[in-house]
Amino acid sequence: MNRELVIRVGCSLCLLVVSALGCATGSSSNTARTSIEQLLLANAVDQSLDKVNFSYFAGSNVFLQDKYMDCVDKNYIIASTRHRLLTAGALLVDDVAKADVVVEMRAGAVGTNFSNTFLGTPEIALPGMLTVPELKVAERRRQDAVAKLGLVAYDPKTNAILGTGGTTLSSSTDSNWFVAGVGPYRSGSVQKEVKDSTTGVAAQTQEELPHYVAFAAPKPMREEPVQLAAEEPAAKATISPASHETDDQPDWAGSLK
Secondary structure: OHHHHHHHHHHHHHHHHHHHHOOOOOOOOOOOOOHHHHHHHHHHHHHHHHOOOOHHHOOOEEEEEOOOOOOOOHHHHHHHHHHHHHHOOOEEOOOHHHOOEEEEEEEEEEEEEEEEEEEEEOOEEEOOOEEEOOEEEEEEEEEEEEEEEEEEEEOOOOOOEOOOOEEEEEEEEEEEEEEOOEEEEEEOHHHHHHHHHHOHHHHOOOOOOOOOOOOOOOOOOOOOOOOOOOOOOOOOOOOOHHHOOOOOOOOOHHHHO
16 A cells, blocks of 8 residues: 555656656747848948048048949948048038039949859669769858949039049858868858957957937037237236346346347
8 A cells, every 4th residue: 555655656746847847949030131141242342342442532522322223232332332431531411512522333233142062972863763862072052242333423513524433343252161061161251250350359349338328418519719809918027137037038138248
């Protein structure tokens, strides 16, 4: 009887433990575009704009004409171009009538391409419904991005071209290597950018955003300085020789010569 009671108690404890443990599942989601694709395009765009010298527009009112931009990530391209113009010292205006220079931009190609190559034997179908499976000793999955941008500048008052303008072209890569099914071993310009920006000194946080929102009132516009009437120069104080004080050219120095 005692043995049967012990078995029942043991079974009850086991059921209690199992029910208490339970189980849980996690969920994950992906954006419509992968971060690698976006980094590839941004990297290619940045490299293309780095080849353009905007310093000729320093101090000039510049209107950026972007109506011919029709491509993926065009907002990033436009904002990056504005950033470089500002950094070069240009004064951006929102109206052509206010501009000394119009910079017109266009996109020739902004996109990605994917390729997959491997070392091994492909799948082979033999007579008699026999199939030799695919064998991959080494595999490379590579994604490239290309950004070709065109720029031209002209005087809006005369429509005269300023320089020749031209196009700038750059590419970025992301390669994933697999050896005997082990990997990926990553390489390419995107991997280098991520590594340089997230490891070492570059990974240190320079400034942390506060955990609250704060605003400050704008400063009042500076008023024109008031022109004061010129004052008569103060009379030069006479210094006695007995005071042992010195002056660059005292009044009484001439009388001693």
